[in-house]
Amino acid sequence: MSDHQLRVSKIRDGTVIDHIAAGQALNVLAILGIDAHSGETVSVGMRVPSDRLSTKDIVKVEGRELSQDEVDVISLIAPAATINIVREFDVVEKHRLERPEAVVGVLSCPNHNCITTEDEPVDSRFDVLDDGIRCQYCETIIREDIADHIDVA
Protein backbone atom coordinates (compact mmCIF):
# COMPACT_ATOMS: atom_id res chain seq x y z
CA MET A 1 0.00 0.00 0.00
CA SER A 2 1.56 3.26 -1.08
CA ASP A 3 2.08 6.22 1.14
CA HIS A 4 -0.74 8.39 -0.17
CA GLN A 5 -3.31 5.63 0.19
CA LEU A 6 -2.41 5.43 3.85
CA ARG A 7 -2.99 9.13 4.21
CA VAL A 8 -6.16 9.48 2.11
CA SER A 9 -8.92 6.91 2.41
CA LYS A 10 -10.37 5.07 -0.57
CA ILE A 11 -13.61 6.21 -2.09
CA ARG A 12 -16.49 4.05 -3.26
CA ASP A 13 -17.85 6.00 -6.24
CA GLY A 14 -16.45 9.22 -7.59
CA THR A 15 -13.28 10.74 -8.96
CA VAL A 16 -9.66 10.70 -7.88
CA ILE A 17 -7.53 13.48 -9.33
CA ASP A 18 -3.95 12.36 -8.83
CA HIS A 19 -0.52 13.79 -9.64
CA ILE A 20 -1.69 17.37 -9.17
CA ALA A 21 1.23 19.80 -9.07
CA ALA A 22 2.10 20.29 -5.40
CA GLY A 23 0.20 23.22 -3.92
CA GLN A 24 -2.60 23.24 -6.49
CA ALA A 25 -5.14 21.02 -4.69
CA LEU A 26 -7.15 23.92 -3.32
CA ASN A 27 -7.30 25.46 -6.78
CA VAL A 28 -8.60 22.15 -8.14
CA LEU A 29 -11.33 22.25 -5.50
CA ALA A 30 -12.14 25.81 -6.56
CA ILE A 31 -12.41 24.71 -10.20
CA LEU A 32 -14.86 22.03 -9.09
CA GLY A 33 -16.80 24.64 -7.14
CA ILE A 34 -16.22 22.78 -3.89
CA ASP A 35 -16.08 24.84 -0.72
CA ALA A 36 -17.06 24.53 2.91
CA HIS A 37 -20.75 24.59 2.02
CA SER A 38 -20.65 21.89 -0.67
CA GLY A 39 -22.27 18.57 0.12
CA GLU A 40 -19.59 16.26 -1.28
CA THR A 41 -17.31 14.06 0.79
CA VAL A 42 -13.83 15.19 -0.20
CA SER A 43 -10.35 14.00 0.74
CA VAL A 44 -7.34 16.14 0.02
CA GLY A 45 -3.67 15.21 0.20
CA MET A 46 -1.11 17.94 -0.14
CA ARG A 47 2.59 17.52 -0.74
CA VAL A 48 2.37 13.73 -0.71
CA PRO A 49 5.65 11.97 -1.71
CA SER A 50 5.41 10.76 -5.31
CA ASP A 51 7.45 8.66 -7.71
CA ARG A 52 6.65 10.79 -10.77
CA LEU A 53 6.73 14.19 -9.11
CA SER A 54 8.84 14.72 -6.01
CA THR A 55 5.69 15.67 -4.15
CA LYS A 56 2.16 15.96 -5.43
CA ASP A 57 -1.34 16.84 -4.36
CA ILE A 58 -4.30 14.50 -4.65
CA VAL A 59 -8.03 15.14 -4.45
CA LYS A 60 -10.75 12.51 -4.05
CA VAL A 61 -14.35 13.49 -4.47
CA GLU A 62 -17.10 11.05 -3.52
CA GLY A 63 -20.12 10.77 -5.80
CA ARG A 64 -18.94 13.18 -8.47
CA GLU A 65 -17.73 12.80 -12.05
CA LEU A 66 -16.17 15.80 -13.71
CA SER A 67 -17.38 17.74 -16.73
CA GLN A 68 -15.07 18.22 -19.71
CA ASP A 69 -14.96 21.97 -19.02
CA GLU A 70 -13.70 21.29 -15.49
CA VAL A 71 -11.13 18.79 -16.72
CA ASP A 72 -9.88 21.29 -19.32
CA VAL A 73 -9.21 23.98 -16.73
CA ILE A 74 -7.55 21.50 -14.37
CA SER A 75 -5.17 20.65 -17.19
CA LEU A 76 -4.00 24.26 -17.27
CA ILE A 77 -2.93 24.40 -13.64
CA ALA A 78 -1.96 20.75 -13.21
CA PRO A 79 -0.86 19.40 -16.59
CA ALA A 80 0.58 16.19 -15.15
CA ALA A 81 -2.63 15.23 -13.32
CA THR A 82 -4.50 11.99 -13.92
CA ILE A 83 -8.24 11.54 -13.52
CA ASN A 84 -9.44 8.21 -12.16
CA ILE A 85 -13.12 7.36 -12.21
CA VAL A 86 -13.95 5.03 -9.33
CA ARG A 87 -16.98 2.75 -9.10
CA GLU A 88 -17.45 0.27 -6.26
CA PHE A 89 -13.89 0.97 -5.03
CA ASP A 90 -12.34 0.06 -8.41
CA VAL A 91 -10.73 2.43 -10.88
CA VAL A 92 -12.86 1.90 -14.01
CA GLU A 93 -11.35 4.67 -16.15
CA LYS A 94 -8.02 6.46 -16.01
CA HIS A 95 -7.28 9.55 -18.07
CA ARG A 96 -4.10 11.55 -18.57
CA LEU A 97 -4.89 15.19 -19.22
CA GLU A 98 -4.43 16.71 -22.63
CA ARG A 99 -3.90 20.41 -23.11
CA PRO A 100 -7.15 21.65 -24.68
CA GLU A 101 -7.34 24.18 -27.51
CA ALA A 102 -9.84 26.23 -25.55
CA VAL A 103 -11.52 26.32 -22.15
CA VAL A 104 -15.15 27.27 -21.63
CA GLY A 105 -16.63 28.63 -18.41
CA VAL A 106 -14.99 27.98 -15.00
CA LEU A 107 -12.56 30.92 -15.44
CA SER A 108 -13.64 34.54 -15.56
CA CYS A 109 -11.99 37.21 -17.67
CA PRO A 110 -9.90 39.63 -15.60
CA ASN A 111 -10.76 42.53 -17.93
CA HIS A 112 -13.63 44.26 -16.15
CA ASN A 113 -14.63 45.86 -19.43
CA CYS A 114 -15.05 42.49 -21.19
CA ILE A 115 -18.59 41.68 -22.31
CA THR A 116 -18.36 38.25 -20.63
CA THR A 117 -18.17 39.92 -17.20
CA GLU A 118 -21.55 41.58 -17.74
CA ASP A 119 -24.98 40.10 -17.27
CA GLU A 120 -25.15 38.45 -20.69
CA PRO A 121 -26.13 34.87 -21.58
CA VAL A 122 -22.61 33.88 -22.55
CA ASP A 123 -19.87 31.70 -21.01
CA SER A 124 -16.30 32.86 -20.82
CA ARG A 125 -14.13 31.26 -23.51
CA PHE A 126 -10.35 31.27 -23.62
CA ASP A 127 -8.04 30.00 -26.31
CA VAL A 128 -5.08 28.10 -24.89
CA LEU A 129 -1.75 29.55 -26.04
CA ASP A 130 1.69 28.01 -25.61
CA ASP A 131 2.34 30.22 -22.61
CA GLY A 132 -1.06 31.30 -21.34
CA ILE A 133 -4.69 31.72 -22.26
CA ARG A 134 -6.55 34.38 -24.22
CA CYS A 135 -10.14 35.58 -23.95
CA GLN A 136 -11.94 34.89 -27.22
CA TYR A 137 -14.09 37.98 -26.72
CA CYS A 138 -11.87 40.84 -25.52
CA GLU A 139 -8.57 39.12 -26.47
CA THR A 140 -6.95 39.77 -23.09
CA ILE A 141 -3.99 37.45 -22.57
CA ILE A 142 -3.34 35.87 -19.15
CA ARG A 143 0.10 34.39 -18.64
CA GLU A 144 0.56 34.37 -14.87
CA ASP A 145 -1.55 32.93 -12.06
CA ILE A 146 -4.36 31.45 -14.11
CA ALA A 147 -5.82 29.97 -10.93
CA ASP A 148 -6.54 33.50 -9.68
CA HIS A 149 -9.23 33.75 -12.34
CA ILE A 150 -11.31 30.75 -11.30
CA ASP A 151 -14.91 31.92 -11.20
CA VAL A 152 -16.02 31.32 -7.62
CA ALA A 153 -19.29 33.24 -7.93
Added chain:
Amino acid sequence: MRHDHVISAKQLSRADIEEVLDRAAEIADDPGAVADRHDEALLGTLFFEPSTRTKMSFTAAIKRLGGDVVDMGSVESSSVKKGESLADTVRVAEGYADALVLRHPSEGSAKMASEFVDVPLINAGDGAGQHPTQTLLDLYTVREAAGLDDLTIGIMGDLKYGRTVHSLAHALTNFETRQHFISPESLQLPRSVRYDLHEEGASIREHTELDAVLSELDVLYVTRIQRERFPDESEYREVAGEYQIDSATIEAASDDLTVMHPLPRVDEIAHDIDDTDHAQYFQQAHNGVPVRMALLDLVLGGDR
Protein backbone atom coordinates in the same frame (compact mmCIF):
# COMPACT_ATOMS: atom_id res chain seq x y z
CA MET B 1 -16.03 38.86 -49.13
CA ARG B 2 -16.73 35.62 -47.31
CA HIS B 3 -17.61 37.03 -43.92
CA ASP B 4 -21.15 37.61 -42.78
CA HIS B 5 -20.07 39.60 -39.76
CA VAL B 6 -17.36 42.24 -39.68
CA ILE B 7 -16.01 42.06 -36.14
CA SER B 8 -12.25 42.57 -36.21
CA ALA B 9 -9.52 43.67 -38.59
CA LYS B 10 -7.91 40.31 -37.81
CA GLN B 11 -10.48 38.52 -39.93
CA LEU B 12 -9.65 40.59 -43.02
CA SER B 13 -7.19 39.14 -45.52
CA ARG B 14 -5.33 41.27 -48.02
CA ALA B 15 -7.80 40.10 -50.69
CA ASP B 16 -10.77 41.10 -48.50
CA ILE B 17 -9.29 44.53 -47.89
CA GLU B 18 -8.48 45.12 -51.54
CA GLU B 19 -11.96 44.00 -52.57
CA VAL B 20 -13.52 46.65 -50.32
CA LEU B 21 -11.06 49.39 -51.30
CA ASP B 22 -11.39 48.70 -55.03
CA ARG B 23 -15.16 48.74 -54.75
CA ALA B 24 -14.99 51.96 -52.72
CA ALA B 25 -12.86 53.60 -55.39
CA GLU B 26 -15.39 52.64 -58.06
CA ILE B 27 -18.21 54.05 -55.98
CA ALA B 28 -16.31 57.26 -55.25
CA ASP B 29 -15.80 57.73 -59.00
CA ASP B 30 -19.45 57.22 -59.87
CA PRO B 31 -21.75 57.20 -56.84
CA GLY B 32 -24.83 57.55 -59.05
CA ALA B 33 -24.27 54.05 -60.44
CA VAL B 34 -25.20 52.46 -57.11
CA ALA B 35 -27.94 54.88 -56.07
CA ASP B 36 -30.67 52.22 -56.27
CA ARG B 37 -28.67 49.09 -55.57
CA HIS B 38 -30.19 48.43 -52.16
CA ASP B 39 -33.45 50.35 -52.34
CA GLU B 40 -35.29 47.95 -50.03
CA ALA B 41 -32.46 47.61 -47.51
CA LEU B 42 -32.77 48.66 -43.89
CA LEU B 43 -29.68 49.11 -41.75
CA GLY B 44 -30.20 48.83 -38.00
CA THR B 45 -27.92 51.16 -36.04
CA LEU B 46 -27.30 50.45 -32.36
CA PHE B 47 -24.99 52.99 -30.78
CA PHE B 48 -24.54 52.46 -27.05
CA GLU B 49 -21.85 55.17 -27.04
CA PRO B 50 -21.76 58.60 -28.65
CA SER B 51 -20.66 58.76 -32.27
CA THR B 52 -20.64 61.47 -34.91
CA ARG B 53 -18.58 60.39 -37.91
CA THR B 54 -19.20 56.65 -37.74
CA LYS B 55 -22.94 56.93 -37.30
CA MET B 56 -23.42 59.74 -39.82
CA SER B 57 -21.28 58.06 -42.46
CA PHE B 58 -23.05 54.69 -42.08
CA THR B 59 -26.35 56.54 -42.39
CA ALA B 60 -25.15 58.44 -45.45
CA ALA B 61 -23.76 55.22 -46.93
CA ILE B 62 -26.97 53.18 -46.73
CA LYS B 63 -29.04 56.12 -47.99
CA ARG B 64 -26.72 56.63 -50.95
CA LEU B 65 -27.26 52.95 -51.78
CA GLY B 66 -31.00 53.59 -51.83
CA GLY B 67 -31.70 52.08 -48.41
CA ASP B 68 -32.63 53.52 -45.05
CA VAL B 69 -31.80 53.35 -41.36
CA VAL B 70 -33.71 52.12 -38.36
CA ASP B 71 -31.98 53.56 -35.32
CA MET B 72 -32.16 52.37 -31.72
CA GLY B 73 -31.91 55.95 -30.47
CA SER B 74 -30.02 56.88 -27.36
CA VAL B 75 -29.45 54.37 -24.58
CA GLU B 76 -31.47 56.60 -22.23
CA SER B 77 -34.58 56.28 -24.39
CA SER B 78 -34.25 52.55 -25.14
CA SER B 79 -35.09 49.29 -23.41
CA VAL B 80 -31.42 49.00 -22.40
CA LYS B 81 -32.32 51.51 -19.73
CA LYS B 82 -34.78 48.91 -18.38
CA GLY B 83 -31.95 46.41 -18.01
CA GLU B 84 -32.24 44.49 -21.27
CA SER B 85 -29.17 42.46 -22.18
CA LEU B 86 -27.23 43.20 -25.35
CA ALA B 87 -27.97 39.66 -26.53
CA ASP B 88 -31.72 40.34 -26.31
CA THR B 89 -31.45 43.80 -27.89
CA VAL B 90 -29.70 42.50 -31.01
CA ARG B 91 -32.03 39.48 -31.30
CA VAL B 92 -34.94 41.88 -31.40
CA ALA B 93 -33.23 44.34 -33.74
CA GLU B 94 -32.35 41.70 -36.33
CA GLY B 95 -36.07 41.33 -36.99
CA TYR B 96 -36.23 44.97 -38.05
CA ALA B 97 -33.21 45.24 -40.35
CA ASP B 98 -31.15 43.49 -43.02
CA ALA B 99 -27.85 44.24 -41.30
CA LEU B 100 -26.83 45.70 -37.95
CA VAL B 101 -24.16 48.21 -36.97
CA LEU B 102 -23.13 48.07 -33.31
CA ARG B 103 -21.06 50.36 -31.15
CA HIS B 104 -20.77 49.33 -27.51
CA PRO B 105 -18.47 50.29 -24.62
CA SER B 106 -17.47 46.69 -23.75
CA GLU B 107 -14.64 44.81 -25.41
CA GLY B 108 -15.89 41.69 -27.17
CA SER B 109 -19.46 43.03 -27.39
CA ALA B 110 -19.63 42.80 -31.19
CA LYS B 111 -18.32 39.26 -31.25
CA MET B 112 -20.81 38.18 -28.62
CA ALA B 113 -23.70 39.99 -30.31
CA SER B 114 -22.84 38.36 -33.65
CA GLU B 115 -23.35 34.94 -32.05
CA PHE B 116 -27.00 35.78 -31.42
CA VAL B 117 -28.03 37.04 -34.86
CA ASP B 118 -28.23 35.71 -38.42
CA VAL B 119 -28.13 39.07 -40.23
CA PRO B 120 -24.66 40.53 -40.85
CA LEU B 121 -23.38 42.49 -37.85
CA ILE B 122 -20.72 45.16 -38.26
CA ASN B 123 -18.57 46.25 -35.34
CA ALA B 124 -18.47 50.05 -35.19
CA GLY B 125 -16.24 50.04 -32.10
CA ASP B 126 -16.21 47.75 -29.05
CA GLY B 127 -14.65 49.54 -26.07
CA ALA B 128 -10.87 49.60 -26.44
CA GLY B 129 -11.08 46.60 -28.76
CA GLN B 130 -11.51 46.95 -32.49
CA HIS B 131 -12.96 49.35 -35.07
CA PRO B 132 -12.56 47.53 -38.40
CA THR B 133 -14.57 49.90 -40.61
CA GLN B 134 -12.45 52.84 -39.46
CA THR B 135 -9.46 50.73 -40.49
CA LEU B 136 -10.88 50.18 -43.96
CA LEU B 137 -11.32 53.90 -44.50
CA ASP B 138 -7.88 54.54 -43.03
CA LEU B 139 -6.35 52.04 -45.46
CA TYR B 140 -8.27 53.61 -48.32
CA THR B 141 -6.87 57.00 -47.36
CA VAL B 142 -3.31 55.65 -47.03
CA ARG B 143 -3.58 53.89 -50.37
CA GLU B 144 -4.75 57.05 -52.12
CA ALA B 145 -2.11 59.24 -50.48
CA ALA B 146 0.98 57.05 -50.20
CA GLY B 147 0.27 53.50 -51.35
CA LEU B 148 0.05 50.47 -49.06
CA ASP B 149 3.24 48.64 -49.93
CA ASP B 150 6.75 49.84 -49.15
CA LEU B 151 5.13 52.14 -46.61
CA THR B 152 6.70 53.62 -43.49
CA ILE B 153 3.99 54.70 -41.07
CA GLY B 154 4.17 56.26 -37.63
CA ILE B 155 1.21 55.72 -35.30
CA MET B 156 1.24 58.13 -32.38
CA GLY B 157 -0.75 58.86 -29.24
CA ASP B 158 -2.88 56.52 -27.14
CA LEU B 159 -1.85 53.11 -28.43
CA LYS B 160 -3.09 51.28 -25.36
CA TYR B 161 -6.78 52.13 -25.48
CA GLY B 162 -7.09 53.36 -29.06
CA ARG B 163 -9.23 50.84 -30.90
CA THR B 164 -8.53 52.43 -34.28
CA VAL B 165 -4.83 51.80 -33.64
CA HIS B 166 -5.38 48.15 -32.73
CA SER B 167 -7.35 47.46 -35.89
CA LEU B 168 -5.06 49.45 -38.17
CA ALA B 169 -1.83 47.92 -36.89
CA HIS B 170 -3.13 44.43 -37.53
CA ALA B 171 -4.53 45.19 -40.95
CA LEU B 172 -1.22 46.74 -42.04
CA THR B 173 0.51 43.39 -41.48
CA ASN B 174 -1.14 42.29 -44.73
CA PHE B 175 1.06 44.78 -46.59
CA GLU B 176 4.76 45.54 -46.82
CA THR B 177 4.85 48.18 -44.11
CA ARG B 178 7.25 49.33 -41.45
CA GLN B 179 5.27 50.39 -38.41
CA HIS B 180 6.63 52.82 -35.82
CA PHE B 181 4.63 53.30 -32.63
CA ILE B 182 5.17 56.55 -30.76
CA SER B 183 3.62 57.02 -27.32
CA PRO B 184 4.30 57.66 -23.66
CA GLU B 185 5.38 54.46 -21.92
CA SER B 186 2.10 54.26 -20.03
CA LEU B 187 0.11 54.16 -23.28
CA GLN B 188 2.11 51.65 -25.32
CA LEU B 189 0.44 48.86 -27.29
CA PRO B 190 -1.38 46.32 -25.12
CA ARG B 191 -0.01 42.82 -24.74
CA SER B 192 -2.70 41.27 -26.94
CA VAL B 193 -1.97 43.53 -29.92
CA ARG B 194 1.77 43.10 -29.51
CA TYR B 195 1.24 39.33 -29.44
CA ASP B 196 -0.72 39.39 -32.71
CA LEU B 197 1.80 41.63 -34.48
CA HIS B 198 4.59 39.32 -33.37
CA GLU B 199 2.64 36.28 -34.60
CA GLU B 200 2.20 37.96 -37.98
CA GLY B 201 5.92 38.66 -38.17
CA ALA B 202 5.28 42.39 -38.47
CA SER B 203 8.12 44.88 -38.62
CA ILE B 204 7.46 47.20 -35.67
CA ARG B 205 9.50 49.64 -33.60
CA GLU B 206 8.41 51.53 -30.50
CA HIS B 207 9.50 55.03 -29.55
CA THR B 208 8.69 57.60 -26.91
CA GLU B 209 9.63 60.55 -29.13
CA LEU B 210 8.43 61.47 -32.58
CA ASP B 211 11.77 63.11 -33.46
CA ALA B 212 13.41 59.71 -33.57
CA VAL B 213 11.51 58.66 -36.72
CA LEU B 214 9.66 61.64 -38.16
CA SER B 215 11.96 62.16 -41.15
CA GLU B 216 11.52 58.52 -42.27
CA LEU B 217 7.72 58.56 -42.34
CA ASP B 218 5.41 58.48 -45.34
CA VAL B 219 2.35 58.68 -43.09
CA LEU B 220 1.89 59.97 -39.54
CA TYR B 221 -1.33 58.70 -37.93
CA VAL B 222 -2.10 60.79 -34.86
CA THR B 223 -4.60 59.77 -32.16
CA ARG B 224 -5.99 61.60 -29.18
CA ILE B 225 -4.63 61.08 -25.69
CA GLN B 226 -7.61 61.21 -23.38
CA ARG B 227 -7.67 63.09 -20.11
CA GLU B 228 -9.33 60.18 -18.27
CA ARG B 229 -6.31 57.93 -18.83
CA PHE B 230 -4.30 59.94 -16.30
CA PRO B 231 -4.64 60.23 -12.54
CA ASP B 232 -4.44 64.02 -12.55
CA GLU B 233 -4.72 67.01 -14.82
CA SER B 234 -1.10 68.17 -14.56
CA GLU B 235 0.33 64.79 -15.52
CA TYR B 236 -2.05 64.60 -18.45
CA ARG B 237 -1.04 68.05 -19.70
CA GLU B 238 2.65 67.29 -19.40
CA VAL B 239 2.44 63.98 -21.26
CA ALA B 240 -0.14 64.95 -23.88
CA GLY B 241 1.82 68.09 -24.77
CA GLU B 242 4.72 65.97 -26.01
CA TYR B 243 2.54 64.29 -28.61
CA GLN B 244 1.07 67.35 -30.27
CA ILE B 245 2.22 68.50 -33.66
CA ASP B 246 2.16 71.82 -35.46
CA SER B 247 3.66 73.20 -38.65
CA ALA B 248 7.01 73.75 -36.91
CA THR B 249 7.14 70.11 -35.79
CA ILE B 250 6.72 68.77 -39.28
CA GLU B 251 9.37 70.93 -40.84
CA ALA B 252 11.67 68.01 -40.11
CA ALA B 253 9.41 65.64 -42.04
CA SER B 254 9.39 64.67 -45.68
CA ASP B 255 7.57 67.10 -47.98
CA ASP B 256 5.32 64.19 -48.93
CA LEU B 257 4.33 63.31 -45.38
CA THR B 258 0.62 62.53 -45.05
CA VAL B 259 -0.92 63.40 -41.68
CA MET B 260 -3.99 61.42 -40.64
CA HIS B 261 -6.24 61.36 -37.57
CA PRO B 262 -9.42 59.34 -36.93
CA LEU B 263 -10.96 62.47 -35.34
CA PRO B 264 -12.23 64.02 -33.18
CA ARG B 265 -9.04 65.91 -32.40
CA VAL B 266 -8.69 68.20 -29.46
CA ASP B 267 -5.27 69.81 -29.75
CA GLU B 268 -3.00 67.02 -30.98
CA ILE B 269 -2.83 68.60 -34.45
CA ALA B 270 -2.57 72.38 -34.55
CA HIS B 271 -4.87 74.19 -36.96
CA ASP B 272 -1.87 75.58 -38.83
CA ILE B 273 -1.45 72.14 -40.43
CA ASP B 274 -5.03 72.04 -41.74
CA ASP B 275 -4.35 74.04 -44.88
CA THR B 276 -1.09 72.31 -45.79
CA ASP B 277 -0.78 69.47 -48.28
CA HIS B 278 0.12 67.19 -45.37
CA ALA B 279 -3.38 67.27 -43.89
CA GLN B 280 -5.57 64.37 -44.99
CA TYR B 281 -7.79 63.95 -41.92
CA PHE B 282 -10.87 65.62 -43.31
CA GLN B 283 -10.56 63.71 -46.57
CA GLN B 284 -10.08 60.61 -44.41
CA ALA B 285 -13.39 61.29 -42.64
CA HIS B 286 -15.13 61.88 -45.99
CA ASN B 287 -13.77 58.57 -47.28
CA GLY B 288 -15.93 56.87 -44.66
CA VAL B 289 -18.94 57.13 -46.95
CA PRO B 290 -17.70 55.34 -50.11
CA VAL B 291 -15.81 52.78 -48.01
CA ARG B 292 -18.88 51.99 -45.91
CA MET B 293 -21.01 51.93 -49.05
CA ALA B 294 -18.64 49.34 -50.50
CA LEU B 295 -18.68 47.29 -47.32
CA LEU B 296 -22.48 47.42 -46.98
CA ASP B 297 -22.85 46.49 -50.64
CA LEU B 298 -20.71 43.41 -50.04
CA VAL B 299 -22.40 42.27 -46.82
CA LEU B 300 -25.90 42.93 -48.20
CA GLY B 301 -25.18 40.79 -51.24
CA GLY B 302 -23.12 42.79 -53.67
CA ASP B 303 -22.55 40.19 -56.42
CA ARG B 304 -22.81 42.02 -59.69
